[in-house]
Amino acid sequence: MSKSTNFRPELQQQSSINEELDKIEKFFQQLQRPKNLNEIRNRTEKFCQENSDRKIVLITSGGTTVPMEHNTVRFIDNFSAGTRGSASAEYFFDTNQYAIIFLYRHKSLEPFARHFDGLFSNLKYDPNNDRIEVSETIRPKLIQTLTKMKESSNRLLKITFTTLSEYLFILREMTALLRQYGSRVMLYLAAAVSDFYIPPDNMAIHKIHSNGPLRLHFEMVPKILRPLVKFWVPDAFVISFKLETDADILLEKAREALNRYGHKLVIANELNTRKWKVILVTANESELINIDRNSDNPIEIEKLIVTNVVQRHEKFIKNLL
């Protein structure tokens, strides 16, 4: 009797897992596989092999788009300039311990390059000596950055996405590759990924006409963090981010995510204070990280976040070994 009591929940659990995996598989089947997925896979594989002596961090960054039409003129986007991801990539780089896969939204901020947004307007041509000169305001920082990049460009792999489906396909492909590196792998999922999408079957073929009010119906994107943590990279150190605009529900949402997905750490942040305050939430505790934003020489909060999660990753590796 007790046997059957024990057995049933297992059966139920098993069937619910299969159901969940089926749902995700069906979800992927209806989306269009990116044409360059094999090429991305090959580049990533080569990169990991070349960096076999290092830990690996996969950083996702920037927002995903969700098309409203097959011939896409309009789309839903998630606000994210890519600051968190690109800044974090630099601090991972500075540790000298990690090979960094930077999976980012096309045109969002990139590590190092982000500091030189107005680069073009800072250049001048001097015809007398046939030289292109960089303005003094950015020259010292530019030299410092170029020197750093030159020394270790082989430790940073940059891959872009634009749409939600590109993001999901690439992420799944990468985790399949990273799985073999076990606990040496950290996933730092800072991208702002859409929770909603319009299933391709319900989507308008052509540009939606503007001859009256518009009603749109979005379905929920299945929570892929769950199969990712459980099946795709079961031994990796997975960190997700939770952004809310309402501080009152932030911690609750972070705990909910930990419970649901079973990963190690949620970095919770509020839209308006995210540049100087985050909370690192685990199953048992939470740790506040903040910086003095009124300081004369403020550091970026990503520096503190990265230092913290690198230590956590180190402990995680040791506990497993």
Add this chain to the structure above:
Amino acid sequence: MSKSTNFRPELQQQSSINEELDKIEKFFQQLQRPKNLNEIRNRTEKFCQENSDRKIVLITSGGTTVPMEHNTVRFIDNFSAGTRGSASAEYFFDTNQYAIIFLYRHKSLEPFARHFDGLFSNLKYDPNNDRIEVSETIRPKLIQTLTKMKESSNRLLKITFTTLSEYLFILREMTALLRQYGSRVMLYLAAAVSDFYIPPDNMAIHKIHSNGPLRLHFEMVPKILRPLVKFWVPDAFVISFKLETDADILLEKAREALNRYGHKLVIANELNTRKWKVILVTANESELINIDRNSDNPIEIEKLIVTNVVQRHEKFIKNLL
């Protein structure tokens, strides 16, 4: 009797115009006025005064965003990299006849700078002679462009927008300034402006939760091209763009726009062929412009478009004078 027959339609028309203007006024009232609108106005005014010997073209470029939440995490966007607008701005610049106001989506392509997207990765620092060198692949074009910019940077004013409301407020403010310059002004409205929005009163305050499917209801944005042509800049040469994904309805939509708004020219283009084929549609005729996209040394279609509309503008000015 005939008097009253003639009189009535006029009255009706008058009342329909008032109704329309009221509607637009109400629409603006519910939106948030950009904080930097006065500053933009002052810069534009100064720019026009400094270029009083030239024709003026206001080019709009890139897509507008439409927030889905007051504390905006998600928004609707219109696909547009800003190629049409930024390329056209360069060819207007090359005519030497125009002062150019380039009103563009923040982070979309900019004239001249657009050719050097990967500029940062084309720089190297040589510590031996303390010089930052530009790679030979882009150096000649960069020198050519920097030289051109240096000579006449005072003929190009760049102003950015992001949201639909920013775009509309700035456009209205600018037309109020440009009105005094009469037929010397061309409006080249290449921006991809949203037809739909969520009225602020119906908008979620916080980030929308993802605990179930999402239904969104969008209202139509009033057609501001109509008051713009009739009242804001009644003497200007106004060109609008019509983008469709369905070639079958493109010309019909272009004529419909001309009829509805009463301006001079619609440049009609289809999403998939827009880089090598456009149709210039007026009330009486249409003119096809295309380029040989398989040419070894293809020109940009914007070069032909600009040459064409500059000639039309010239005729327009002479007819009015």
